[in-house]
Amino acid sequence: MKEISPKELEQMRATNEDFQLIDIREAYETESVQIGGQVIPMDQVLERSSELRKDCKVIFLCRTGKRAAAVIDALERTQGMENLYRLTGGIFGYIDSVEPALPKY
Numbered sequence: 633m634k635e636i637s638p639k640e641l642e643q644m645r646a647t648n649e650d651f652q653l654i655d656i657r658e659a660y661e662t663e664s665v666q667i668g669g670q671v672i673p674m675d676q677v678l679e680r681s682s683e684l685r686k687d688c689k690v691i692f693l694c695r696t697g698k699r700a701a702a703v704i705d706a707l708e709r710t711q712g713m714e715n716l717y718r719l720t721g722g723i724f725g726y727i728d729s730v731e732p733a734l735p736k737y
Contacts, residue, residue: 633701633704633705633718634716634717634718635717635718635719635720636689636691636717636718636719636720637719637720637721637725637729638719638720638721638725638726638728638729638730639729639730641653641691641719641726641730642730644689649689650687650688650689651688651689651690651691652669652670652684652685652688652689652690652691653667653668653669653670653691653693654669654670654671654672654677654684654690654691654692654693655667655669655670655671655672655693655694655723656672656673656674656677656692656693656694656699656700656703657671657673657674657693657694657695657699657723658673658674659673661695661723661737664735664737665723665727665734665735665736665737667693667723667726667731667734669691669693670683674694674699674702674703677703677706677707678706678707678710681707681711681713684707684713685715686713686715688715689715689717690713690715690716690717691717691718691719692704692716692717692718692719693718693719693722693723693726694722694723695722695723695724696721696722696723696724696725697718697719697720697721697722697725698722700718700719700722701718704716704717704718724736
């Protein structure tokens, strides 16, 4: 499985690299803390897969990365998508590496 570290994500933002960030956490989680991107709850990703871009990296994030891995696996198997990445450590990894002032829930 391909991954992008939180610091790599910040580098991509700094250089205006084209990518799509998808937050698959539940509403109560995204209300606590967000780092941008489009929210598509995990249970809706497959039915909303037409919203995923095919012309750039699509980076999925959840709390720790486990749910993102499951979603990517399902999309690769059922949709044949190859441009999918998991944010290493999820939002917690991002907080630890990039924005320690953000709250953990």
